[in-house]
Amino acid sequence: MVRHAARQAGLHHTPLHLLHVTGHPDDPTGTTADEDGHGPPTPDAPVTERLAELARSEFPGITVTTETVPGRPAPVLLERSAEAAFLVLGHRGSGGFPRLSLGSVSQQVATHADCPVIVVRPGETPADPDNRVVVGVDLGDIGAQALDVAYEEAAARGASLQLLHATFHPGEVPTGPSLVAPDYEALDAAALEILRTEAAKRLDRFPDVTVHARVERVRPAAMLTEASRDAALLVVGTHGRGGLRRLMLGSVSGEVLHRAAAPVLVVPGRDGDHRAA
The missing domain is CATH 3.40.50.620 (HUPs)
Structure with missing residues (x-):
C-alpha cells in the first residue's frame, strides 16, 4: 500500500x-x-x-x-x-x-x-502489471470526472486506456411467443459510438494516450473484474454529491472493490477539479 x-x-x-x-x-x-x-x-x-x-x-x-x-x-x-x-x-x-x-x-x-x-x-496485485488503465463507464450517467481522472492516470503512467461498458438485464430477453428481441447489435454499436465520442472529446488534452473502447452484454462486475487482471489500475466513479451518493456502477461497486485484481481508484462524482495536497 x-x-x-x-x-x-x-x-x-x-x-x-x-x-x-x-x-x-x-x-x-x-x-x-x-x-x-x-x-x-x-x-x-x-x-x-x-x-x-x-x-x-x-x-x-x-x-x-x-x-x-x-x-x-x-x-x-x-x-x-x-x-x-x-x-x-x-x-x-x-x-x-x-x-x-x-x-x-x-x-x-x-x-x-x-x-x-x-x-x-x-x-x-501482479508484480509486473500491464501498462494499462481500465475505466468503467455507465452510459446512463457518464462521469466526466472519472473519465478525466482515468485519462490523467494513463497519461502519467504512459499507459493505454480501456473504456469499458457492460450491460445485461434479464428483462431485455423476450419471453412471449409474439415478442421480438431487441436489436442488440445496434444497441451495442450505439454504446460503442458514445464511448468513442467521449474519447474524441479528450484527444486534444491527451494526444499520447492510446484508447481502446469495448462494449459487452455481460454483468458489469464480471467484465471489470476480468479486465482488472494484470492491469495497473481500475477506475470507477460515484454519483452526485453528499452522503447519499452511490458508486456509479451501482450494486456492482462492492463486488468490484472486493474482487478486482488491480488497485481500484474511486472518483467522486462532483463538478470541478479535485484539490491537490
Missing part, C-alpha cells in the same frame, strides 16, 4: 503524507484502532517512520511526511479528503496498517470522500 501511495505521489509530483489514526480521541493510551475504532493496544510510534524510510529509499524523488492522530479512521480520513489529491487505503494484513481492511472504513471512505480514493490489494 505504501509503495503504491509513494509511486502515485511520484507520478503526480505531489508530497506523500503518511497518516496513522490511533484509537478513540478520548482514549489516553493511544492504542491502534481497528476499522470500528476499537482494538487491542499495539505499538504505533515506529510505524509511520519505518514506512516513511521505505518510501524515501525506494522513491527518492518524493517528499514524505508523517503524522499520528487520535480518532476513528473513517471520520478522520473523510475530513482529510477535503484537502488531499488522493487517499490510498489498504486491506487487512497489508502494508503498515494491518487493521485497515476493506470493510466499513474503506467502504465509507471510498463512497463519501471529497477526493479520489485508491483501494490497494497488494497480495493480489
Whole structure:
C-alpha cells in the first residue's frame, strides 16, 4: 500500500503524507484502532517512520511526511479528503496498517470522500502489471470526472486506456411467443459510438494516450473484474454529491472493490477539479 501511495505521489509530483489514526480521541493510551475504532493496544510510534524510510529509499524523488492522530479512521480520513489529491487505503494484513481492511472504513471512505480514493490489494496485485488503465463507464450517467481522472492516470503512467461498458438485464430477453428481441447489435454499436465520442472529446488534452473502447452484454462486475487482471489500475466513479451518493456502477461497486485484481481508484462524482495536497 505504501509503495503504491509513494509511486502515485511520484507520478503526480505531489508530497506523500503518511497518516496513522490511533484509537478513540478520548482514549489516553493511544492504542491502534481497528476499522470500528476499537482494538487491542499495539505499538504505533515506529510505524509511520519505518514506512516513511521505505518510501524515501525506494522513491527518492518524493517528499514524505508523517503524522499520528487520535480518532476513528473513517471520520478522520473523510475530513482529510477535503484537502488531499488522493487517499490510498489498504486491506487487512497489508502494508503498515494491518487493521485497515476493506470493510466499513474503506467502504465509507471510498463512497463519501471529497477526493479520489485508491483501494490497494497488494497480495493480489501482479508484480509486473500491464501498462494499462481500465475505466468503467455507465452510459446512463457518464462521469466526466472519472473519465478525466482515468485519462490523467494513463497519461502519467504512459499507459493505454480501456473504456469499458457492460450491460445485461434479464428483462431485455423476450419471453412471449409474439415478442421480438431487441436489436442488440445496434444497441451495442450505439454504446460503442458514445464511448468513442467521449474519447474524441479528450484527444486534444491527451494526444499520447492510446484508447481502446469495448462494449459487452455481460454483468458489469464480471467484465471489470476480468479486465482488472494484470492491469495497473481500475477506475470507477460515484454519483452526485453528499452522503447519499452511490458508486456509479451501482450494486456492482462492492463486488468490484472486493474482487478486482488491480488497485481500484474511486472518483467522486462532483463538478470541478479535485484539490491537490
